[in-house]
Amino acid sequence: MNRSNLYRITALLILIIFQVMVSCYSTDKSNEEVHRKPNVVLILVDDLGWADVGFMGNPVYETPNLDKLSNESLVFNNAYAPAANCAPSRACIITGKQTPSHGIFTVGSSERGNVNDRKLIPVPNTTTLDSSFITIAEALKQKEYVSASVGKWHLGEDPQSQGFDYNIAGSHEGHPKSYFSPYKNEHLEDGEKGEYLTDRLTNEAIHFMESQKEHPFFLYLPYYTVHTPLQGKADIVEKYRKKINGDSRFNATYGAMVESMDSNVGRLLSTIETLGLSDNTIVIFTSDNGGLASVSSQFPLRGGKGSYYEGGIRVPLLIKWPEKIKTFRKVETPVSGLDIFPTLLDIVNDTTSHKTDGVSLLPILEGKKSTPERALVWHFPIYLQSVNPLKEEARDSLFRTRPGSVIRKGKWKLHEYFEEGDLELYDLEKDLREQKNVYTDHPEIAEALYRELQQWRRDHNAPMPKKKNPYYAAK
Numbered sequence: 001m002n003r004s005n006l007y008r009i010t011a012l013l014i015l016i017i018f019q020v021m022v023s024c025y026s027t028d029k030s031n032e033e034v035h036r037k038p039n040v041v042l043i044l045v046d047d048l049g050w051a052d053v054g055f056m057g058n059p060v061y062e063t064p065n066l067d068k069l070s071n072e073s074l075v076f077n078n079a080y081a082p083a084a085n086c087a088p089s090r091a092c093i094i095t096g097k098q099t100p101s102h103g104i105f106t107v108g109s110s111e112r113g114n115v116n117d118r119k120l121i122p123v124p125n126t127t128t129l130d131s132s133f134i135t136i137a138e139a140l141k142q143k144e145y146v147s148a149s150v151g152k153w154h155l156g157e158d159p160q161s162q163g164f165d166y167n168i169a170g171s172h173e174g175h176p177k178s179y180f181s182p183y184k185n186e187h188l189e190d191g192e193k194g195e196y197l198t199d200r201l202t203n204e205a206i207h208f209m210e211s212q213k214e215h216p217f218f219l220y221l222p223y224y225t226v227h228t229p230l231q232g233k234a235d236i237v238e239k240y241r242k243k244i245n246g247d248s249r250f251n252a253t254y255g256a257m258v259e260s261m262d263s264n265v266g267r268l269l270s271t272i273e274t275l276g277l278s279d280n281t282i283v284i285f286t287s288d289n290g291g292l293a294s295v296s297s298q299f300p301l302r303g304g305k306g307s308y309y310e311g312g313i314r315v316p317l318l319i320k321w322p323e324k325i326k327t328f329r330k331v332e333t334p335v336s337g338l339d340i341f342p343t344l345l346d347i348v349n350d351t352t353s354h355k356t357d358g359v360s361l362l363p364i365l366e367g368k369k370s371t372p373e374r375a376l377v378w379h380f381p382i383y384l385q386s387v388n389p390l391k392e393e394a395r396d397s398l399f400r401t402r403p404g405s406v407i408r409k410g411k412w413k414l415h416e417y418f419e420e421g422d423l424e425l426y427d428l429e430k431d432l433r434e435q436k437n438v439y440t441d442h443p444e445i446a447e448a449l450y451r452e453l454q455q456w457r458r459d460h461n462a463p464m465p466k467k468k469n470p471y472y473a474a475k
Contacts, residue, residue, distance in 0.1 A: 049291020065266030079317030096341030096356030113385035138163030232256025294388030
């Protein structure tokens with residue numbers, strides 16, 4: 001073989017090798033793009049009730065963007081917050097751990113209400129999430145996610161101490177000083193005078209997504225709305241005043257806040273689509289607890305925020321994930337905000353030993369099967385005073401709830417109150433409003449649930465208020 005032919009053959013081999021390398025690189029890149037970890041957007045609305053949105057049947061408050069989103073999502077009809085008020089529920093969601101683990105049972109002091117009205121000395125409350133707890137952000141960081149908390153944190157001074165890369169507007173504060181700029185929030189620069197906080201937080205969330213569109217990201221968007229102080233845009237408030245026309249079940253300013261929240265969720269979803277991220281982004285929408293009954297009726301549920309009747313703990317929950325959820329489905333399986341963390345761990349194939357108290361909902365999202373029947377449990381060893389007794393439908397006019405535990409399993413729900421050892425049993429299929437205590441009709445069911453509740457407290461080392469209050473004055 002002459003030298004000229006040898007050069008030609010060598011050049012041809014080099015070309016073939018180069019083409020193979022390019023092909024392999026392209027295939028690897030294509031596979032990487034196909035298998036890129038999904039972005040996660042967790043929208044947590046403050047104090048939004050189960051019945052406060054259109055897709056759950058509200059006839060007055062307008063939520064067209066959420067209604068459209070629900071038609072593309074899995075909607076959980078029996079979704080529950082891990083606690084009936086802000087801080088404990090958020091601590092449970094962000095860590096996947098029940099209240100006895102982190103000790104956050106309420107906001108501020110556990111000694112709520114008049115001291116003379118409390119029969120027991122409540123368990124001391126923790127107000128800051130200990131740094132030893134692994135959060136969703138910290139777990140996803142191990143999977144190379146970039147994370148931001150945009151809005152209400154309420155578990156400490158700065159979510160950046162708990163694994164978030166960015167903190168916008170989050171601190172220990174549980175509600176804004178104002179929904180209109182100036183906000184007087186040390187973690188959020190004031191906008192133009194009159195700028196609306198929900199709009200601003202959405203702007204910040206959109207900027208984060210735009211800046212991180214090339215990387216897997218976790219956007220935690222805990223809006224301050226619809227928590228008090230009730231402040232809405234004047235034109236929308238006026239619209240609802242006319243629409244409500246004096247109906248005391250609804251509140252015009254609250255309706256305006258719900259509508260503004262919905263409009264901003266629509267903006268967020270439009271941005272995800274514009275960025276070309278829709279197919280690879282999981283959107284979770286829920287609330288931290290039930291709605292405030294003193295502001296807006298939670299009918300057909302009993303009670304509201306702070307109560308362990310259904311109105312205080314049942315919340316809207318939907319999940320959109322185009323890769324797994326192709327059509328609208330409504331799920332009746334009872335689920336908890338505790339399940340969000342283990343579900344995300346399952347989705348990103350995290351095989352580490354992050355132990356949570358929830359279960360993964362991935363099988364339900366994939367349409368394979370329901371989760372096995374399990375008990376959902378709430379433990380509240382403290383007091384929470386009443387705000388508006390006429391609307392709260394509590395056991396008494398002094399407290400939204402007194403120390404106790406609650407368990408739901410299947411259609412049955414058992415309440416235990418520690419002061420006198422009272423038990424209430426409800427059949428939620430027949431009595432969603434929890435009006436008829438059927439304990440005496442089904443003592444065997446009540447006793448079985450009570451034993452399971454006692455075992456749960458032992459397993460979770462749940463603190464119990466046992467000492468009598470010397471200042472209690474029997475009426």
